[in-house]
């Protein structure tokens with residue numbers, strides 16, 4: 001039997017934003033003003049770089065075959081944040097070793113400056129160059145097809161919903177169909193949760209349309225972030241339920257009203273005529289202790 005393919009799923013890093021990033025007052029004559037109030041008033045006390053570093057060290061020590069990052073690397077879509085996020089991605093590995101997709105905080109405002117900033121991540125998002133970024137992208141790693149989607153859109157003040165849009169949805173069916181023909185294990189990644197009950201102002205606007213694509217073409221596993229909670233749902237597929245798993249934020253400490261930071265470790269292997277997917281949850285406890293393994297699950301897919 002061949003060795004299982006092991007990959008890590010991490011999300012919602014929310015790398016620190018600093019006052020020095022906010023020197024240009026005109027950059028705040030919009031929704032960003034309220035997001036900045038939220039970051040400097042509350043969220044910077046919830047997300048900690050030390051916890052991110054602790055969990056990343058544990059993740060890299062386990063030498064996964066690949067790392068999947070499902071968005072929200074930053075907070076306010078400011079130029080300085082994108083540069084640091086790129087440095088952070090490079091610390092995880094090369095674009096060959098790491099796949100990423102954007103979250104709503106990576107495109108808080110849909111401006112030329114934000115698009116240019118986001119383009120810095122492009123090599124990690126399936127693009128050969130900064131200009132060739134397109135979703136869905138497919139990154140094949142051995143028996144796995146990582147299928148990256150973007151749900152990042154600018155939303156009104158107080159909203160953080162996402163949308164795939166018609167063009168991406170149209171291509172997704174063909175991508176899933178092709179990967180199935182090639183006998184690949186299809187791992188679909190998007191930032192917003194595509195299953196379970198979500199508030200309109202924070203959910204995936206075209207959740208029903210996405211579910212219809214999965215019902216027709218199937219997938220072996222769907223992974224997301226956004227909720228800052230580890231969660232498990234399913235969507236109906238053509239041959240049975242398709243597991244939908246969310247991972248908690250990488251940077252949250254214990255006792256903050258959210259789940260403590262964690263990363264998910266998956267081991268994928270073809271067993272007889274189905275895909276066997278094992279999940280281990282690595283959760284932060286304290287700076288002096290390695291993350292504890294708190295849950296294990298087996299997800300089988302036909």
Ligand SMILES: [Fe+2]
Pocket residue numbers: 012014072103105226228
């Ligand atoms: Fe987030």
